[in-house]
Amino acid sequence: MSAHGSILYLDSVSVSFDGFKALNNLSLILQPGEMRAIIGPNGAGKTTMMDVITGKTRPDTGDVIFDSNHDLIQMDEAAIAELGIGRKFQKPTVFEHHTVEDNLYLSLKGGRGVFFALLADKTKEISERIESLFETIRLGSLRHELAGNLSHGQKQWLEIGMLLAQDPKLLLVDEPVAGMTDAETVETANLLREINKTHSVVVVEHDMTFVRDLDVKVTVLHEGSVLADGPLDKVSADERVIEVYLGR
Amino acid sequence: MKAFIRFSIALLSLFFILGTSQGMAAEDPALKEKISALAEGSYSDRAQAIQSVAATGDDRAVPALEALGEGLLFIVKSDKSVVIGLDEGATVETFDPVTGDSLGSVPSGAVDKIKVNNRLRREIRSALGALTLLSDDPKVRLAAAGAIFKSKDSDSIELLDTAIAKETVESVKLAMQEARAAAVLNSSRDMAEKQAAVALMADRGNQSALAVLLNAKGSAEGPLLVDIDNAIAAIEKSLAIWDLAQNAWYGVSLGSVLLLAAIGLAITFGVMGVINMAHGEMVMLGAYTTFVVQDIIRTSMPGIFDYSLLIALPLAFLVSGIVGIIIERGVIRWLYGRPLETLLATWGIALLLQQTVRSIFGPTNREVGTPDFLAGAFKLGELTITYNRLAIVIFSLLVLAVLMLVLRKTSFGLRMRAVTQNRRMANSMGIKTNWVDAMTFGLGSGIAGIAGVALSQIDNVSPNLGQSYIIDSFLVVVFGGVGNLWGTLVGAMTLGVANKFLEPFAGAVLGKIILLVFIILFIQKRPRGMFALKGRAVES
């Protein structure tokens, strides 16, 4: 394998917490424009993998390379985010004491410096970009509502909106449909596919219906390394995967 | 005060032992007269009077001299006679200073206490040394040898020679020889004898030998001076190593005080996450409980004073624990999930508790006595180890061990851990989380109360007691790593030992400042303390 030409490249990444191996020699490669679904039982290392990519956790060994030539291991979260990796959390995390609009405003791509922020103005261009985001996530009517007052599903959507506002090259989406109604789930799948047209995406999800709806290549994690990958139908037929899931 | 009474009783019994061993002493007007002279004249006159009593070599003078040293010798105003007396408030029970016969009790106004100062006490000590060197009791002889060692009285050399010849107990004999050496070095004896004495001192090799040598150095010359210098150098070298060990011990002992102060906080803050600013006041309550227990014992059953701390321990645990539970039920339970607000509320509670104690017990220090078995020190090689510090070190480790046992092995400990790790889950499994919260807080507070019992032995018992420990306690817990009792132990010991090794170089103030800066920097390196829990669970 080589990092060249890939959008995300993980090679032999290991992380351990007090002797517990959260990631064990994990390798993964993602091509530009690809959408990948990651599944696996609890403790398989899905979230830790996200943490490693976004700079929250530093791996003990291994390489993490973004967009062919950026070594992510040396960078902190902010630098990685500025490179163009956006992340949505498992538990929807929005700024509860800000309005929906301000949530998007803060997420918009652009200057992140302290003094820039001190003097920055909400220009017309910014307002327009926010409007276009509202069209995508359909929360325009709630723009002045505090994010903390949104329903669970609305928060999920707002967070996706915040991701889009960052305009990243790669989106990491952790359980986007947890707690959503069926209808919302379907819409979310549509939204992700829409997003995938212009961005690379990694989705971590438990919900098999949803993964099936996405209809993309699936990677199964188990005990910190890749157990199987390929189309959903293929991996779900895999002996070892069945064993892991059913826990024989 | 209590020790004083105890002493008087001991003195009187000594009296009777001596009295019987000598047979009923006949009236001896010469001795009587010499004893009467103890009461008169200036301090220097009386110092001479003591010497002249000692010069009689008559050990019947021992009780009178001891009484004088302890302030129990009185002069009867009416006839200027000298008596031994036991002050019983309004009256004084009097005894003949030589025979020990009771002379009945007189009103306290009828007698005057004979005053002594430090110089007279020294004279008395050396006189007693000379008078008791031939006593039947090896302990008394040992003490006598020690007294002569200190006084370096060159007049006692002959007496020591006699005693050494008669002595059968090895250790006492050695002590006498050392005393003799000290006396020789302080005399005008010849060079050879002095050199032998120096050799003996070099063998003894401790602080007091060093003192003797340093003292002798001033008047020494020629080969003796060389010998003394060599001996001093050798002793100082070995003492330097002991010094290191002594510092380490001081560090451990300070560490155990920190541990005791912090250990309750490791529960309320470390496990429950309550920023308990009233923690110090729980310690204070424990100390005051000890005071109350001792006060009751003093007035109603002084016989069991030595057990007062043992009695105080469970009571202090209960008092602080119950106050803790009341605080938890009354205030803190409304504030879970808002840790910084517990800080404010408990700060208010701390003020309330301080003022309550101030109103009840007054603002001044209260006396908490030390039971006999915790007073004093013993020597381990050249280490001086005081009993109370040793007791605190052992006690703190014991408390930690018991606490760990409770947390690990009891069903309460299991529930407690369940609640702190996942409250909702624990609740749904039928654990009464409210009850567990209250009990946990009570446990932490109760342990703080126990710490108060121990700290009352070395510190002020005043309403400000708690304030002086609160910052150190938080630093220990944070430095060690929140939620980890081992961390608290290692943290306390590290800070204690580091402090004590810094102190000789930097001084007490600067040493502490350096340590604080070190903690600040250390937290940068390990933002969650020494024994931090790792992993994702911590983040959320």
Add this chain to the structure above:
Amino acid sequence: MISKFILRGLDGRLTAFLIAALAYVVLIAIGNLFIPEGSFLHVPTYAVSLMGKYLCYALLALSVDLVWGFAGVLSLGHGAFFALGGYAMGMYLMRQIGTRGVYADPTLPDFMVFLNYKELPWFWYGFDMFWFAAIMVVLAPATLAFVFGWLAFRSRVTGVYLSIITQAMTFALLLAFFRNDMGFGGNNGLTDFKDILGFDIQSDGTRMGLFAASALALCLGLIICKAVVASKLGKVLVAVRDAESRTRFLGYRVEHYKLFVWTLSAALAGIAGALYVPQVGIINPGEFAPANSIEMVIWVAVGGRGTLYGPILGAILVNGAKTYFTGAIPEIWLFALGALFVGVTLFLPKGVLGLYGMLRQRFEKTRAPRETKRTADPVSQPSEAE
């Protein structure tokens, strides 16, 4: 640019506050200086310097709230910044004494004479000039805050850990300033000031001037804080407070934002300290005591955390209560103060301003039940948000 930045904060409420503050100062000034003693309307000098002191506390509380209320950084060591500002001013005032000290040494302050200092320590140079001292008032606390914050925020020390090490910081400074070898007067600190900028520090006019300066400083502090809070930076801070790692994943360098506001806050605290010292006439290491820093946090909590007016109200209320109780019920006033703290945390979790907000919300609900979405200023008023 700057004026635009400042103007952004100037909403109606702030303008009204500033006008009210101005009117208040003018009224007090008239009452103190022009209405004769004995008249009912006369404001005694005692009250003027007392209120001047409260205003310094208010500015201090504002600075604490800027970091705690808006960035979620609970400092238990803000007293250190306050005291450093105070010392910088105190050193200037000491140098102004000149030959009027008891030993009449033209350069050395009295305490140095009797501790046998031969010459002025280097760090006392320059403090005979007001402009230098004024710069140091801001620079000393800001530098300490910058270094401390740079270390702590970069290492992501947060929450309780940060609070405890801020406490360790002020405690270490307390011990250091107590040392007479430090050259800051030890426990006695700096006292016996004679004049400031040539004005007799004990005259009514100077006191009035200091009071007005404190009011002015508070207003300026409020304008700056408001402007910061209303800017995008302010929104980022609130974001950091509510979801720090989310903010990081959006690409914000949280440590820079915290460091900025932390340093700004320290500078404000330093200014408060500098104005406080000439009005109370002493600066001593006691100001570094951790208990003092905790009390500042309590003022903020009492007034209402995360609002700009709350800390001002809280500082004045708590200190007013302290002044009153220590005189009226000196034996038991700690009961009252302790009960106040417990009561506020239990019953007024959002402080006095929060109570006011709650009552008004209730009132509005009953009056206009159909009007649902009230748009509060979400940045400065999280307390009213729910």
Add this chain to the structure above:
Amino acid sequence: MKNRIRSLVGAAAVSSMMLVGAAAQAAEDTIKVGILHSLSGTMAISETTLKDAMLMLIDEQNKKGGVLGKKLEAVVVDPASDWPLFAEKARELISVDKVDVVFGCWTSVSRKSVLPVFEELNSILFYPVQYEGEESQRNVFYTGAAPNQQAIPAVDYLADAEGVERWVLAGTDYVYPRTTNKILETYLLDKGVAPEDIMINYTPFGHSDWQTIVSDIKTFGSAGKKTAVVSTINGDANVPFYKELANQGIKAEDIPVVAFSVGEEELAGLDTAPLVGHLAAWNYFMAIDTPENVDFIAKWKAFIGNDKRVTNDPMEAHYIGFNMWVKAVEAAGTTSADSVIDSLVGVAVPNLTGGYSAMMPNHHITKPVLIGEIQADGQFDTVWRTPGLVPGDAWSDFLPGSKDLISDWRKPMSCGNFNTATGKCGGA
């Protein structure tokens, strides 16, 4: 939103009204005496007693008919061991409560804090605690000991009566110990003590772990010369210090400790049996057997309702100061500060140790100096006392900066820091 501003302004207005109102209440038919002692915080431990002592003295005076035919009224405030608060409360006492005299302060810093206030508002402060000297202010009367009334006689006693040649000067790191030790160091060197025979050690306030220092003292003391410790260790730290001394077996016969801040009150928190023979230098001991003292103690115990309470030196200082003030007011016929300040100089009243103490022109008083040894019952046995009274010296002769200074508040000099070398007032 406007409401909020209105409430803010209102709160401020109410607070100012409150102060104005309090001022207006001052009634004219009593003479008010301010008591400015900390009742909470770190100093409450020492100062509360003095507040009670003042209340008793005022009570006694009122039983005798008050002063100038008017009753005395005590105004108690709590400055809470907070130094700026001392200044605020002093100002409140003088300008709001309109007291005619204030008795108060313990620490030097609290006195320094209130000094400018008394000067500005021209009132009178009686300061009852031993202190470092180097001060003489027109509005302050120092009834505690200056260093020459405590430290120097104590050192003389140890050198002469106990033959001490080696000295440990141990103190808490603040102005009083620093100054006292400076004075003592110069004094001892002048007496021919070698510099290596003096060890100076400072510890922080409330220092509680004395293991290292006590063992250092022990080592220092075993160099073959008779050694003594001169302790200026402050209140709170003394209990652990003495406990450690006792436990490490340092006996007074071997290394005596003479303390200047340890009195009966401090010993009440200790088992003193192991400390018998350690010394203290004061101007008063509770155990002094004079009729005045016996009477004072009886009244004190009755007033406080506790038979176990002790008396101490600062209480006697207040006793002297209060009686001086009463006498001066009666002599002046008014309580106005200027007249009382003038008539105070030269006033002599009985002290509790069997003599008269007089107010000197430098606003310090004459006192006997007593050296006492600690007894097993927590009292002191006087082992030595100065033959006569020692006048308090505001400016030490042993400090280079102050040896030329004198103080005389009588007219025409009226100067607290007159320089005899230059002949000018103002130190220069």
